[in-house]
Amino acid sequence: MPVEPMVVLDGVHKRYGDTAVLSGLDLRVERGEHVTLIGPSGSGKTTILRLLMGLEAVDAGTIHVGGRCLTHMRRRGAVVPADEKHARAVRRTIGMVFQQFNLFPNMTVLGNLIEAPVRVLGMSEAEATRRAAELLELVGLTDKTHERPTRLSGGQQQRVAIARALAMRPEVLLLDEVTSALDPELVAGVLRLLRLIGESSDITILCVTHEIGFARDFADRVLMFDGGSIVEDGPPERLLVEPRVPRTKEFLAAVLEGR
Amino acid sequence: MTGIWDWGYAVEVLPALLRGLQVTVLATLLGSVLAFALGLVLAIVLRARVPVLHRVVRAFVEFWRSTPLLVQAYVIYQVLPDVGITLGSLAAGVIALGLHYACYTSEVYRAGIEAVPVGQWEAAAALSLPRSRVWFGVILPQAVPRVLPALGNYVISMFKEVPLLLAIGLVEVVTVARQLSADSFRPVEPLTLAGLLFLLVSLPASILVRRMERRAGAG
C-alpha cells in the first residue's frame, strides 16, 4: 500500500468577489517533503496557505491533510461542508508562520509559546513551560523569555513566531514569506533557523519565499505559480537553474535582478 | 381610572408637548450657533498661541467641560443678575449650552485644523496672504467640512441636555410633561410621550450624521 500524501488539494476553486484566484488547483505534498512556492505577487501563493490553515473556505474542491478531510465532513452518511469543530480538529496538526509575525502583544514571549499547548492540547503549564524553554533555546532567544514581543527586533519576533508554531508539534508547517518583513541583516538568522528545523525534524513544510538561494538548498521540490496555477514543478537544482517554462525564466531573472 | 395607558389622554396632551418640543429645538439651535462660533474663536486663540491668553483659555476650557452644565446654568441665571445682568430662562439657557459646548467644539475645530496639511500654511505664507485670509480663505474652508459630522453629534448631545434647563425655568418639553402630570396626577402618558419625542428627533438626526460621516470618510 502506497503511503498516503500528507497534503492533497483536489480541484480547489477560490474567488474573492469578482477575482478568481484558484480555478481547479490540484496539489500533492508527500510526508516530510519540503516544498517551496515561488511566483509573482498576486499569483495565489498566500491564498493556498490560508486555505490549508482554514483561514479561508474553499468555494469548490477538497483539501485533505494527513488523510483527513479539512473542507468537508460526513454527517448521517452525507458529505457536507466542515463545521467549525471538525475544521478545528484537523487544523490542530497544521502550524503557520505569518509574514508579519502576528505575536500576541498582551503576552510575554513565554506566554505566546505556552498559550496554545496549555489551552488547546491540555498540557500542564509546567510541561508547556519546559517545552517552551527548549524551543527558545533552539531559536536562540532564551534571554528573551519574559520580554514583551514589541520590545524585540523583527528577526527575533519571527523566531518566536516559529517557536510558537512548533510548540503545537504540527505535522505540517506553513511559512508565508517569513523573511519579507525583515530588515536585510536579520534575514540570514531566520533562514538559518529554518534550515536547522528542516534538517532536524520530519515536519512537512510548505514555504512561500522570494529567497531563491534558500529555496535551492532547503526545498525538495519547487512549484512555480502564475495566475493561480502551477506552471512548473520540479527539483530546485533543475527548476531554479534551468527553468523550462519562459514564465519561470522571466520571474527568476526579475527576482535575481532585484538583489 | 383607565388602564396603564390612556390613549385619549395621550392625544389630549400631545399638542402641548409638541409646543414644548419647539422650545427644546429652538434652544438647541441657538445653543449650537453659539457653540460653533465661540468654539471657533477658542480654537483660533489656542492655535495662535497668544502668550498669556492662550494659557487662560486652555485652563478655562478644561475647567468648564469637567464641571456640570446644570451648575453652570445656575451661575448664569442666578448670579449674573447680582452684577446687573438679568437674563430670561431661554437666553441664560442658550448661553449656558453654548459656552459649555464651545469647550467641546473648540477641540473638534483644533483636530480639523491640524488635519490641514502643513503645506497649505506654507503656501499661504509664500503668497504673503494676510492673516485673516489665511484663516478664512485657506485653512477653515478645508477644516470645517471635515468636522461637520463631529459638530452634528454635539448638536444631538445638546438637544438631549436641554431638559436640564427646566431647573432655571425653561418651559421645554419635559417641563410641560411634568406640569401636565402634576395637574392630572397621571405621569405615565406625558413623560413617556416626551421620551418618545426625543427618540423621534434624535434617531433620524443620528442617521443623518452617520451618513455625513460616511461621506466625509469617503471624500
Added chain:
Amino acid sequence: MLDNLPLILSSLAAGVPPTVFAAVGGIALTIALSAVAGLALLSRHRAVRAVSRVYVEFFRGTSEVVQLFWIFFVLPALVGYQIVPLAAGIVVLGLNHGAYGAEIVRGAVRSVPRAQYDACTALSLSPWDRMRRVVLPQAVVEMLPSFTNLFIQLLKSTALLSLVVVDEIVRRGQLLVPNLGVGEKLTIYLVELLLYLGLAVLVTSGMRLLERRAAARVGRPPTAARSGFATGVAM
C-alpha cells in the same frame, strides 16, 4: 462677603459622599452594561445583536433627564412602588452611560487587527479563548481612554440627581441659596464647580494610571501624550 464660607463649605462637603456614591455606583453599572451590551453587539446571533442595538439606541436617543423622571415618576405609577431616589439615579446613570460604553467596547474589540484572529486560528484556540485571552486584553487598552471621558460625563451627570431630590452637592447648594444674601450665590456655585473639578481630576488620574498599566502590558508606550488635566483630552 466670605463670612458664610465655613457654612457653605461644610454644607456642600456633606453633599460629596452622595455624589461620590452615585458616581461610583453609576460607573460600576456602566462597566457591567458596557461589557454585556458591547459584546452582544458583536454576537453572531442576529437576535442578540438586535436586542442590544435597541437598548443602545433607546438610551442614547432619549434625554437623561427624561429617563430619570420616567424611573422616578412613571415607574412608581406603573408598579406601585417608589424606588429610593439615589438608587433610581444610579440605575439611570448606569443605563444611560452603559449604552455609550457598549459602543466603545464594540469599537475597541473591532479595532483588534484581523491578523490576531488569524494567529489564534493557526494555533487552534477556541473562539472563547481567543476572545478572553487575546482579543479582550488588547481591546481593553484601546477602550480605556474613551472610558475616562465617559466617566467624566457620568460624574457631571450626577448633578441631575438634585432634580429628584438626592442630597448631593448641587441640591445642598440649592438649599443654601435662598438663605444667604446677594453675593454669596457666586461663592456657593464656585465651591460646587471646584468640588466637581476635584472629583474629575481624581477620576482622570486614576484612569491614567490604569491606562499606563494596560498599555505597558501590551508593550506599548502610554497613549499619545494628552495634556488635559481633568478631562484627559489633548488640547
